[in-house]
Amino acid sequence: MEAATVKAPPPPPKPGKQPTGAVEGSATWRLTDRIGLAICWGLGLLFCAIAIAVIVYLFIQGITYLKVSMLTTPASAGFEQSETGGFSDALIGTLMVAFLGILIALPAGIAISVWLVEYGRPAALARITESTIEAIAGIPSIVLALFGTVIFSSTALAFLSRSTEGVVFGRSFFAAGAMLSLVALPLIVASVREGLNSIPRHVREASYAVGKTKAATTRRILLPTCRPQVATGAVLGLGRIIGDTAIIVVLLGATQNFGPVEGAPFPLNYLRGVGTTLTNFVYEASPTGNLNQPQKAYAAAFVLLVMVLILNAIVDVIHRRARRVGTWSS
């Protein structure tokens, strides 16, 4: 069966800033008002300056110290910065937690927003759910991390991490990924809900009228229509996941290398084992960390920043494309 894609109405003519004749200049304002406008300009330029400074500084330091070999060699013990290898484990670890976190958060986020927008009964439960999502967004990630150590140390969940003689270690990629998915969840729910809410009522009614069930309508009509919002939520969530440090420090074990569990089949032994990510590596390699290798911290931070910039660019592209195609929300 062909997926029934709904053509959204063509984008309305952008109102934008219309030439409104003579826009009132600030020349006639009182001095205090003009000082206020000057503060606006000053702070706006300051924001730009900070952003440029962060990018330029990290690019210069990153290009100076980043060597391709760092991306392919794992960290090792040594006395000199030249002996301690690179951060390939951290790079792969970042990709692993990002994958695991989004694998849990995206379906869960879509399901929760579908329930909230399309079903939402009983109303009390819907209100509680909304507050729950808001509350999860407000919980400090370090508290989530501590909570994670409790659940993943329980013997029922021993299969998700390393356990020796009945004592469950409770730190693994599974544990970190699961808790990080909670960090991404509110962003995904907010974005997908916005998308679903922006679809007008008559689209659903047209689908019901030809005999589609609510579930089929959601799957075939509504979710494909708000694909841009789903993608935006996923990318924003990814950005939050790869940038989080507290959960990684607590729940991924304080190591610089993979620590696969022996006796488990291939992907599981790594996922059940401990590891590290770029954020953790930067934290440990910074002058206040245990490794104190600032040059490698710069290099890793540079790689992390490039990832963040790429994710930002993806969000931009999604927005622009959605606007060109024309959806109800933009």
Place this chain on the structure above:
Amino acid sequence: MEEQYTEEYGPKWSDQRVERMLGALVIFVVGLLLALIVVVFIRAWPSFSHNGLAWFTGGGSVEDQLNAIALSTETGAHYVYTFHAWPMIWSTILITGGSVLIALFSALFVAVFIVEFAPEWMANVLQPVVRFLASVPSVIYGLIGVVVLVPFIGNHLVTEDQKASVAGVISLTGYSLLAAVTVLTVMIAPLMVSIFSDGLRSVKPGWLEGSLALGVNRWRTVWKIGVRSARPAIVAGTVLATARAIGEAVMLAMISGSVAFAPNPADGLIFIYEPSRPLAPTIVKNIDQLSSPPFNATLFSIAAVLLFSAAMFSLAGYIARRSMRKYGMP
């Protein structure tokens, strides 16, 4: 009748079933949040019950108390729980309060600038800049703070006289309130800007036009009508940013200085150069001790305080927003 539409969405995907499945997931997430609250407070209880309200007061050196707690596990005689957290609570209040105030001021001006006064090219530059600053991982801000801001403060802003005047108590190396507040402000202001500007954009144009038609200049109109109408968004953004600031652990662990010291504003301006350590970084710094039962209770008691204060801020924001909505504001 049913059968002809049900090749894919038959009994297996009937509406009732889908609704129940989604509902179960929603209840699971709500239950997870409740479990988190319950677990954190149960784990924290031993520390609170041993200390009573003295937990929140000062007295003695926090480092000594933490050492005694850790040591009591090793000797195994009986667990020690004595813990007086005031220096860290005070540091949290100072750092969070300072950066939220500065961020609120600057974010308000920047949001007004983006929405109303910036020329189109400037607004088109500022929006991605704000989004970028909000998405930079906190550990990168921490790294830049450690290698740039902290040495600058330590070498150039703090004078030798000032260092000598407090030499017996604490050493001023640049890890300071000033560094922490500066970097935290850069982290949370973009969050506020994006929420504030959404609020300002949704102010009814008619209200602004009415004010302009009465001859009020644009600056006054925006502040008296626009910003006032957008107050719910301003409260929402401030609450979210405050929650983020309270929970920020890793960045502050890197640059606030690792001493549980309570800077005293009564000492004069020198207090902004003094190091301190808020609550959340204390958890990160002592995470190695998580396996010792009394230390575990102490760390969870800190987490409980963080959770409680984040929840109280959300509640206060909710109440404030509801009372403002009474007057039909967006």
